[in-house]
Amino acid sequence: MASISNPYLSQRFRTLIWSCLDFNLLKTGTFYAERYFYVDQDNHEARHLYATALLRSGQTQSALYLVDLPQETRCSACVELESTVVADEAVLRCRAGVLALKTNLQEKAALHFSRALLLNPLLWEAFEGLCSSGVYPELDELFPPRSKQTKSDDTSISYWYDRKNGPVNTGIGFFSPETHMPGSGSRTWLTQPFRMDSIARESIATNESSLISADNSLVGYGTTHVRALSLPTRTVNLMPSNGRQFDEGGPIMKKARGTKLENYGWKDPLVTSQSNNTVKHPPQRKRPHHRARSNSGGSEMDDDMIAESPNSPSVSSLAQSPRSDTSPAPSNATANQEQMTQEAIEFEAADNYIYELMKMFAKAVQKLARYECQAAIEDLDRLPEEQQKSPLVMVLVGRAQYESNQYQKAERVFDEVRKQDPYRIWDMETYSSLLWQLQRTVKLSFLAQELISIDSRSAQAWIAVGNCFSLQKERTQALTCFRRATQLEPQCAYAYTLSGHECIDDDMEKAISFFQSALRADSRHYNAWYGLGTCYLRMSKLRLAEFHFRKAIEIHPNSAVLLGCVGMVMEKRGRMEQAFGLFDKAVQISSDNVLVRYRRAKLLIGMRRYSAAIEDLKKLRDLVPEEANVVFQLARAYRLKGQTPEAQQILLVARDIAPKDMNKLKKLMDIKKDKEAPEDDDTGGGMEEG
Template identity: 30%
Template sequence: MTPSIAQPHVIAHFRSLVWQSLDNDMLPTALFAAERLNAYDPKGGDSVHLLGLCLYRDGQYLAAESLTKSWVRHLGCAYIYAQCCLKLGDGRESQGINALETCRRLWSGTSTWNQHSDIDRRSIPDAATVQFLLGRLWNNAGDVKKSVDSYVAALKLNPFAWEAFTGLCDTGILDKSCPFEGLCANDRLGVNLRPNAVFKQSQEMLESLKIPSYPSHLSNIPATIAEESSGLNGLRNSSENLPSDPFSSNGGSGRDRSDLSYNNHPSFFNRLNEGVGSSLEAETPTAQPTGSSSHDLFGGANGVNIADKPPQVRKTRATTAEITTRKLTSRSTREIGNDGKRSAASSQESGPQAPARRSTRLTSKFTSKLGVGTERETRLGTKEREREAKKAKTVGSRSRSLHLTGTSAAAKERQKERERENIEDINMSDAASKPIFAPGHQIDMKKQEAQLFILDLFKKAGAGYFSLSRFRCKEALHALNSLSLSQKDTPWAQSQLGRAYYEMANYIEAEKCFLRVRHLSPVRTRDMEVFSTILWHQRKEVDLSYLAHELVELDRLSPEAWCALGNCFSLQRDHDQALKCFKRATQLNPKLAYAFTLQGHEHVSNEEYEKALASYRSAITADSRHYNAWYGLGKVFEKMGKFDTAEKHFRTASKINPTNAVLVCCVGMVMEKNKDFRGALHQYNIACEMSPTSALSRFKKARTLMLLKSYQPALKELRILKDLAPDEANVHYLLGRLHKLLHDKKSAIKHFTIALNLDPKAGHLIKEAIENLDEDEEDEYSGDAEENRFLDH
């Protein structure tokens, strides 16, 4: 019959079943059990939280949102509700933020990052986790400043929160100095984001490394107290707002007989000592708790009266562990003494040759950890039995009687010595049960070694990710190459290396990295859209077709696979099919900005400029830091003759990626078309300093110098350019025009001929220039429209 009131032990069993199913990815079982639990305990916030969690993991976001919406004052439910708002989007982010802010008092100041293990967890999020979720919600809502503040708060609480670090990098915060230890945000979003300042030991980490030390004679008490307390806490927290997992060794309604919290009961010692015991009587005086009689504490009539009793112990949080320890000590030693009296006669009859039972050995081993009195008695009793055994073998029946007499005398002497030491033991008990935290150098060295190793690993990977997010590709390569060989040879690290080489336009090295990624993880689809673009730039049609085929076979619902297929059609100049593929990719993942950008490129190829503008703007909506989309907008406006608007968008792209020489050149090109040659020359100089081997930068610079009648500097640049790109027809054509202006007809004819051989399609333009060598013209260079199209090409 179902009880009218929900029983805690039934709830605990339900929760244990749900967590076991969730841990083993048995979602249908978890959902079924969670629904039964919610029906059994409809007023329990923890039951609603578990059901909402199951629905969220099953992808039923609307159902989970509807369930937890009215329970936002429960931290677990509010967290699930906020996660659903993030997944569903469409303006729900503000509702999720309000839900988390409503229960701020429940999570503010909490920290459980170091309280998780294979057998224990905290199912309720702590402050760092909630701050990270708030950062994502604020970022999706468009408030970058509050998003940065939340990410920073999460990292301060938990430096191991990698997602918070990557989210902070992806917001595009400015790299400015800040007065707070290298990590804070100000009004201009300037954050001194240095991985060395983020991934370091916090004060909380240092505190967690300290080892509580006890006096030597009670060195084993902390483990006992910890196990007992954990068992009690597991039973106490089996109802509402459990911060830990009920499906753990410390939770649930049932208790394992090997658990110390179960074995502390006096009947446990009675069962162990039944029929056996030591010939000595053990008593350890302890403080008497309120409401306990001397009979209960000291074993009734067999108790030893102590003249100077210790003061009453006040039951406060600080002394709970002390009282527990004293109870445990008194009960165990009392029963050992009682059983020892009962078994004295049988021990004498059986003789010293009788082996000790297993329960006696267990009891002796357990009680040896409880105090100096019982430890000394056990040690002396063992030596006495060994001495008795030796005498029994050599003397016989006569020595047995002498042995019993000697044993009685020794017992009396030890009893007197123990009584003299009782007062000292009582005075030591208060100090013994309070842990004394060791100085800074007395720490758990293995735990410290683990922390430092993981922090150093995160620091190196974080430095690489941060530098790459700022497009400092050389710094990113240096940081990623500093990883150990085993860490470097992983899909994530190789993918980051490939991206860095790709941003540097080093497509050969980038291809090697992504091929290694394919070898390490053949089923990986993440970042494969970048790999397909690398193959597109190298015009490797066969390799690109094979990659697209493999990715589609692996996962037809992967947006990266459709991007690779679209690049394959684009390389074959089938722009309509490419557009269909890119549109499919954006349908599968509306947040994949690169798919919108590729779609815009195809519209430009079809000269559909309005559609291209719409695609680029969609990419910027998905990711405002996607500089490729800003570049695409600039190119479209340049083609439409709106040079001022184009310059604005090129500058925005260059601000996002300040290390890209091509973007700087694009700014110079539109300035050149606006007849601002001095400004254009300045941009080209910057581009040449950024990338000395950039052929485009030097070509544009040489041409601008010719327009400014600086012929000798232009000749110098063109000679360098000829070595960088010896097979470019437009370089030799411009050299011919320059030599003509310098009245060096022989060199002019030479370079015009080379240009004609390299590009026969421009033969009419080159032949016309050769025919006009003998004609006198002004010492000034000004290219016509046809020549400009040829040189730009």
């Protein structure tokens, strides 16, 4: 990757960030603005762009905190943005994907996101949305390696991402306009400011009818122009792990299933009908050249001005002009030519930095979406050091650790995030659930109060308040808060799921209804599948329980808890070997998970494999020394194995831990060697499911 001292890197970041903000791709703009700021935190313009991106994304307090500087160092008023232009197909695809994902149309969303990425692989929202819909493209296909040019090269200077054939030589920068774009007299989207109405963080907050016209085609926001859209012919292998594949015809299943696109019950609204020969194109408007944003507000020329001039020679043609052998000294034209060549090389190095940065983030986010948490953390550790200090990177690390049940590590990371951005609302629902797991009552209460004071209309704040009441066993108030979160954000699957968990002990039918509502909002919310499985397990509907647990495992295959739940179902159905295999796999994934190791130990006792059970229980005693059930089971295993002295010693410890359970202690003392004990020997002290 290029050095952060590259003089053209700032210019490239500015072009990309302003383009995203002007098109209201707020998440992508914020992503790159954060990257730019953490390249050089002393760069005032980078700070200003980051704050602008946060402000447009609705994070007002975070933006104000970022620019809360001494009076003498504050920036002047922002320059008004230029006029609105029509969005191109990549942006329309991205926005259509966001809308489809918002309404839980996973297949439709995946199609739009995948085609948006084919047109422009730097659309962060499209890539993140594609992962959220359960489709994981081949990153080497989506982000092909870009060759690095040197000053001695006399051929192409850089690449432009051609819509049909991928990166091609053009002699201009990656974000520069295409000088020979057929039928286009304006700049391409990456170098021109473009505007559409606001996109919220996870949903479109504008009137949905403005995106879809009466004939089911997509139009640009804020304009009456309708564009005829053509799809790329370049094919990228977008093969998900679940067998779904995308080509130019849309999402299809494996050939063996014989499924066609029409079976999904919808047609692609963005594909222009081949039989329609009366599509009218709006007249092209001449656009004024845009000046580069700067603090001084001066007349600095746009970095792409050279490429926009129809009469100026391209950089590559200049670079290929032969030098006269009879010239005694380099002419001014030759010197200018060398300077332009070197500048083009520097521009390309800046482009490569951003391109490689996006690729590295994409690898980590894709692995996190597949719940390959440790691999995601390793990829994030490979990011440049200055990027690892940014809130987004730390949040991704914290989420990976949370999903891996590494709660203490995740807490430290989220604490650092709060120091970096004390007004951050995004991802705070995960942090509040983390504090709930760690039983941090005071800390969770403080977080909930802060979030409400920052934004009382955010679902994340009310989820934190609900978690706070839940931790204090005030279930009615917790349910009220979770219901408020769903009122503010009707598609918030997590709030429905938390409501279900609150009701599971008191009203099973109501809990099932909440979990089903969560799945209607997001069919890939594995926690809701787990909740339904738990309900059916308690109702002894073992087949239904197994079905829902396995649906959760399809989404989160590396969850020790989910594997343990299926193991419990197999055990209850009498399939001991299958149950042991599942418990064993769960322990291998998470060796410190107390519940699955305890269930495996009990199963080993039932299978009369006492030595292995004793090893598990000794490990558990070190992890949870005050857990009475562990001590009882350890004494039981020793007794059944015939090691009476060890059993008596352990029972003395058990008597001190749970003096009220003397009857169970007596039953354990009466167990003869290699004879199974009664099944009601647990105290119910928390080791059992539920």
